[in-house]
Structure formats: C-alpha cells, structure tokens
Amino acid sequence: MVEFCGLRLAHRVINGSGTFDALAARRCFGDELIRSFPFAAFVSKTITLGPREGNPPPRLWETPAGMINSIGLPNRGLAGYLERDLPELMELGVPVITNVMGSTIEEFAELAGALAGEPGVAAIELNVSCPNVRTGLDIGADPRELGALVERVRPVFPRPVIVKLTPNTADVAAAAVAAEAAGADAVSLINTLRAMGIDPRGGRPWLGGRFGGLSGPAIRAVALAQVAAVAGRIEIPIVGMGGVSRGRDAADFLAAGATLVAVGTESFRDPAAGARIARELTEISSQNAG
Amino acid sequence: MVEFCGLRLAHRVINGSGTFDALAARRCFGDELIRSFPFAAFVSKTITLGPREGNPPPRLWETPAGMINSIGLPNRGLAGYLERDLPELMELGVPVITNVMGSTIEEFAELAGALAGEPGVAAIELNVSCPNVRTGLDIGADPRELGALVERVRPVFPRPVIVKLTPNTADVAAAAVAAEAAGADAVSLINTLRAMGIDPRGGRPWLGGRFGGLSGPAIRAVALAQVAAVAGRIEIPIVGMGGVSRGRDAADFLAAGATLVAVGTESFRDPAAGARIARELTEISSQNAG
Amino acid sequence: MIAPFGRRSVGVVERREVGAYVVIVVADPLGVEYAPGPGQFYMLAARAGWGAGDGERPFLPRACSVLDARDGSLSFMLEDIGPGTRRLCELEVGEEIWLTGPLGVGFRAPAGRAVVAAGGIGVAAVFALDRVLERPAVVLGFRDARHAAAASLFRDPGVATDDGSVGHQGLVTELLEAELDGGGEATVYACGPPGMLEAVRSVCARRGVAGQLALESPMACGFGACYGCVVATRDGYRRVCVDGPVFDAALLDAVA
C-alpha cells in the first residue's frame, strides 16, 4: 500500500488525465477491466462547467517516439459528469480523482465547490496547463496567478487538491512553489508540450486545432528534468508523468522525486500498460532491495 | 542561391551551433570535407570571452529518438578562437557565423565588438538560450532583458546579428518580438530542451552537469510549433532547427515560416547529413513546383 | 464481441499476397466469447522494428479490420500506404505482433435483403458478411486488376474497376444502384475510401434505404481512450473506435 495525500493506493501507478476513458474501456473489455483495473487511482479527463465538443479533426499526429493530440477537452460538462459518469466511475474500485478546468478562477472555484459535495470524488486535479486552450497556458505559467487560483480553490474543496502544472514555462519550479504556498496538496507534471505537425501535402498545419500537445517517450527526459527541478523546491508529493512506458521509466520518475507516476500515451499502445508498469516497478524495487 | 540577411548562400541548410566541429571533421575526412562542405554557412560553437573546459563527463545520454547533451560550452575563449580557429574556418568556403555568449550584457557587447573588426565573421549569433548555463536561460526567457541585450549589441556589430532564442519559456514569440524590436536581423530556434537522464544503477542523474539539453527528432514537433508561433509575430527571417533529419523535415520548417534550417544531431548520425538534406529539400521543392 | 483486456503477443503463421494486398494470419486461440463480428477491428503493431531507424514512424498501433476468424486464427488484409501498413505487410511467418481486440461496433443484422458494397482495401471489412449473411448481393470496386484480385475471396461479387480491366468500367456505386433497382427493402453495408462512402451515403439517403457504413479514421488507441478518432455526425463528434467503425448512414451528413 502506498499513501498519497491521505489516500491509500494499491501501488504507485495512476493514469494521466484524458488518456483513459474507463467507461469506454469497460464497454470494450467488459468486467475484466474492473477485475484487473490497471491504475491505483483513476483520474478523469478534464471536466469543464459546460459541455464541450472538442476540436475539429484531425486530432492526432504521430511523431518519432511520440504523438501530438489536439483533442480540445471534449466532455459532457459538470452536470453530465456528475449525473452520468461519476456513478459508474465509482464502480472501478479505486479512488476517483476529478480533473477540472475553468476559464476563470471563479469557474475553477465553482467546479471545486460542486465536487466538494460528492464523496465519490477523492481528490481534484486542477488543469492549469492544457496547451490546447488559451486559459490553461496563461494561468499555469504565471506563478502569481496560479497562487491566486489555488488560494481561491483550496478552502472550497475539503479533500486533496492536486495542481497539474504546465510544462510550457521557463521555470516550472516557481509555479510549483506558488502552488504549494497557496495550499496545494500535491502537484502533477508534465502535461503535453506545445507542438505542431505539418501536412506533407501542402505544408499546412495538420491538426484541426493547429497546435497540439506532444506526449510519449519523446518527452520523457524533459519530464524527468521538470520533476527533478520541482522536487528540489517543494515538500508536497509529486505525480510524475511524461512518456512512462516501462517500470524502468517509473523508477526513474521516483528517483527524480515523484511519489506516484501517471501513464498516458503508453495506454494507447497497451491498454493494460498501467498494471504492467506497476508490476515491473515492483520487480525493480525488489531487485534494488535484494 | 538564397538570400539571408544580405548573405548569399548556396542553399537553405546550415549547421546548428556546437554540433559540427569543422576543424576536427577536416582532420577526420581530409579535404573532401571542404570540397563537399555540407552547409551553406558555418555556425561556430558558442564562444565565450575566456576559455572554458566544459562540464565533467558523462556528457551524453541517449533517449527515444533523441539525445541529451551536457557539454557545457567548452571553447578556447575569444582570443583562442580568433587566433587559432577563425583563420582555418575561413578556408571552408562558406560564410562563417560566430555564435557567442556572455554572462552579462557587457560581455556580449565585448564579444560583439571584438568580432566587428573581423571581416571573416559574416554574422554573429547570440546564444541567449543555452540551458546548460544559468545566464543563457535567464536572459533569453525574459523579453525585456533580451531586448536590452540586443539593443546594446546591435550598434557594436556592423553585420547581421542573429538571436538564438531559448525554447524553455512560456512565450517564445514574445522574446522574438523583443529581439526584432531591438534590432535583431534574424532569430534562430530552437535550442535544446532542458532534460535529464537517470542512471539505471542507483537513480542518480547520469550527466556530469546533472541537467542537459534534449535534441533530435524527439523535439522536432515542439520546434515546429515554436517556429510557427514566432513566424506569426515577426518580419525578420528565422533559422529553424530541432530534429531536422530529412528533406521532409526541412520542408516542414520552411512551411512553418523558416527561411533557413539548421541541422544538429542528425550530423552525428550522418556526417554529411547537411548536404543530403539540402538535396532532398531541393527534390521536394521541385516536385511541389512541378 | 468484447476483447480480452490488454494487448497480447501473437505469432504470424501465414502470409500471402492477394494481388496488391497482403494477407497475414496470426494464431489467436481464444474462446468464442472473444470471437470478432463482421466489421470489428483489431489494433496491430509489430513487436520488433516498429518505427525508428531511417523511417522514425510508426509509433502507435494500427487499426485493421478482421478479414476472417476461424480455428484459433485471425486473418487481416493489408494495403501498404505508409510506414505502419508497410511494416505489417513485411511481416514474416514466425514474427510476433501485438494485438488488441476485437474492438468497435460492427455491422448489425439486416432489415430485408443485404447489399454489400466495398471499395479497395475496404473489402476486408465486409468479407465476413459474405460468409455470415444468407445470400448477400456483393459489389466491389477497385483501381485496377492487381487490386481486383481481392474479389476472388468473395463467392459471387459484381466487380467494377476504374480502368475497366476487370468487370464494369466505372464506379462501384453504379453497380450498387443497379442492385438496388432490383427492388425490395434492403440494407446497404459499405466500406471503402471516403469518396466512395459519401457516394453510398447519398445513394442511401436519396432512396431512403438503410445503410451501414464502416468508416476509417486515424487512431491512437482503438478503445475509446484518446478521443482522437472522432468524425462529425448529426449527434456531434463520435469516436470511430467505440461508437463505430460502423455507423448508420442516416447519422451522417457527409463522409469526409
């Protein structure tokens, strides 16, 4: 058992927000998904106040050892999430962490307030870092604004508040310090790096959203550097992610200072990657101990 | 022929600073290097006022589709460069662009002033972006400080001044705008992304310099996004780089708004990569025209 | 119709060429609860040599319709159109691939008689219908004779080719219209390139005939995780991998 912000988790591997739709996966894989759920906690995709359709396709671009997505945070909105998704997510048998994003500080507070009354939401994660949407970038890149946001949200939500930092910044540690000072219980990083793919026929941006976010093994070394930089400056726990594909990678993130690791893109290549990585991590840990 | 800041170049492909030691290459490959020199202009590694030994080894870490370097800008210093390197670099038969870095604005000015009197230096490139050295990060990430630097250097050097922007920032376009406003003739990007490798035995940072810079195909999509973001905001030409390995990649950078492309890491895999990429680029251009 | 959770490593037991296409057969000895239905697909990736080197890509697995499933083996038909399908076409017997599936919502039982229309590699998605349905009318379109070789897999197909080298010279939708002119209530099952599917959709719409269209979209995951594979429908964006790949023609304003 692992302790994380007061939550007791079966192991150290969770999913990255927006990279695993447990409800769709259950339709694809049936109840075997529940019986061998790959993550020690489930992080929802980003939920916004109102519903969002997301970006026009194409939404994917493949890169060397990675991919760009320009999904654009499609979701049913807060009401739809609470009514239709949350009850089923609670059947997963692991703590549910709800990732939220507002376009203003007040929207964040409203989202946090609504989730405060839902005991099924074990923690919230504030997405202040999504490179697909203007606001995400702006709030998370400015330590002062980030501090104000976290200060506003902190008293509204009685359980752990995780701040998902933006990687597209000169000084991620300064943002982490601001989040901690404002009362965050943990930080998570990294979100995707702002990136672009060019249509080979015509030289236009390929993605419907023009820019997108790079994820996968390509960004792992950047993620490790950011986790290490943050770990040197704060005391609260860190959820490290970015290109984690194997137990070895997870071990590297723990060595860099993370308490948990999250798996995103690798789940696309291997739906049960979370469980495999947790297993490989245990093997590595026991080798090191032995 | 291609025109770039008043220089007439044989094609659009040059080297990234610090990724091709033409003098060492000439010892390895003899005068064939000169006869088929792969780049349309030669960019020197970063020169500082005094000599530097560089970082302790290990200096390299391999990543998926890329590598991290923590070289630490070893160089003979300005005097050594002028005396021992420049004369031989002028035998390459292409314009020489000297990349410089100071730890203060005055040091930059001193370097620029010394190079002003060297007609063999066709242009200078200001390295305000090297993630291995504190100052590099700081000056380039703050548009105001960057503007002040360029304003100070601009009148000192009578030929083109290129500003090599730092990619480790929230808003690279703001830095480019500041450089242009202060009189830069061109900008170049991207430099390496701050990154880290972890020693599998022991979990310590692998690199002697702890952190290093990520380059190669892994960063290409990030580089394209930054070039596109910058191109939308400035009029001066752009040297685009980051993971260029094939003519297709070079074409993508041109499509994103670059005038020239620079090749770095790919030269390590193929010493003549610059010439190959220039050739492939010509083929792609003529196909598009045809 | 559901899949075992996670990817599994399976061995290639057969590889053959069918004109311009490559058929690979893998051993996948699973129970009937995991038997694929017509129109379902799998995500495939070679275990070795998947990307890097001079080519860099692929990185993600590739979606592939199941051509046939029997005796503990699955077969797939591939067309080399890029780095991922090329690597899959080059698979040799004895190599291992990663496999996830069966995935997606396949074709549903017909109302009235079934008319199957497919173009190019799209024939792979409808091939199982030819075996499962009573006596479907099948019309297939191809570029040329090399591609039309795939028609030999079917029992009694009508064939059209662009260059007239085999069968009717012209569009497969012309054969489809002739078939529908035969009269009676019908359901059209179709898979093929976007232009052909759009033509089929508009034929169905014009005639008020039910249509089931198997769409394609670049995918990252194939199981609803990434939201990357959406297409625009009358109900908004829908994921091809979990809401499709087979969609009711009436749900679509257009196939792009």
Place this chain on the structure above:
Amino acid sequence: MIAPFGRRSVGVVERREVGAYVVIVVADPLGVEYAPGPGQFYMLAARAGWGAGDGERPFLPRACSVLDARDGSLSFMLEDIGPGTRRLCELEVGEEIWLTGPLGVGFRAPAGRAVVAAGGIGVAAVFALDRVLERPAVVLGFRDARHAAAASLFRDPGVATDDGSVGHQGLVTELLEAELDGGGEATVYACGPPGMLEAVRSVCARRGVAGQLALESPMACGFGACYGCVVATRDGYRRVCVDGPVFDAALLDAVA
C-alpha cells in the same frame, strides 16, 4: 587513416560467433587511402530496426574497433552489452548497415619491443597489432573460457582468466608484469575495461615504460563534432574520438 566524408551503406557478408563474441564482416571496397590502422574505429548503425518498438534505443551509431581489414572487407568483433551492440550482434548476412570511418588516432609504431595487453572485448582493438608488428608479446585477459575463445584469433598469446578455466588464473596485468620483467625497452599497447587499463597505466608509470592505451567513452558522433566523449587528461578534457582513442599512458592521471 582518414575516412571518406559521410556515412556509407554496406552489406553484411559474414557473421560468426567466437565464444561469447560475434564477428561480423562487411564489404567495403575502398582504396588503400582509406585503409584503417590498428586501433582505429568506425561508427556503425543497422539501417533497419535501430531502436524503437519495445526497446526504444539505440538512436545514435555505435563506435567499434576495426578487428581486421582485407580484400575489400572489414570485420568487427562485438560483445552484446546493451541495445546497440545487441542489434549489431543480431545482424544477418545480407542486411545493410551505416558505416563511417576509419576514425580516430590509432596505435603508433613502438619504441623497442612491443607488449600487447588486452582484456575482454578490448582484444578487438589490438588484434591488428598482432598482424602488423614484428613479434609482439601478447597477453590477454578474460572472464572465463567462453570469452577466452577470442584468444584463438591471436598467434601465440598468454592468457589469463578470472576463473582459471583457461591459462593463468588471475589478472592479465600479472602476465604483463612478467613479460616486462623479461627486460629491455618496451612499449605497452593496451585495450580493455577501465579497471584493467588503469592497472596497466600504473604499471607503465611505476616502471617508466611507454604505454599506449586505447580508451572507450560513449560517443554520439565519432568525428569530433559533439564534444561528448571527453576524458580527463593532464591537458584537460580530450575527445576520445579525435584525440584518441589511443592515448599515451603518460597523458593520463587515471583511467576512470
């Protein structure tokens, strides 16, 4: 001793195992002006399957001493110690690899008699000396009999193994000292793991004997471009690829 500019694609014409090691031979029909000297090396990368898939690495080419060069072919001896050397060990006849070289500064002609000492895969770098020098004394050290099989390539080597399964049980430096006790001016040529080279260096220093040590260091480029392969010397950091790989023992305070 210089290299043609750029990498070239060459075919693997032979592959054989020598105990724990793999020898690959590639066809490289170049003129004598590009003939490698003893101690020089090449940068190698497989054209296909270089990284990605489950393994991700390698990305960069790998440095490899030339074992032998004759009749338009080059041979290399490899030990599988990681993803790059593994892929090179798995090369099959007919595959193509990228090759750049010969590179680096190799061994220089001896003053007095030559004593060659090598450990493990380090024997590859010194093998050419056994053919080029008059009658060198050769002492080789290996882990065990499987690795000591490589001694068979040499004319008349003294052999030491850690486990005593072949030759002297103990360190190759013990054989070296015995050889040097034989007296007379000598030059020691050595290649091997860092611990062994450091022992050789200190033997040379203590006895005032000239030593030429072939060092290793992870490399990105092999031709002086990246400054990544430096080792600390009495003259500061030096690039193994262009200032070495062979260094005068006297230039080194220690081999780390």
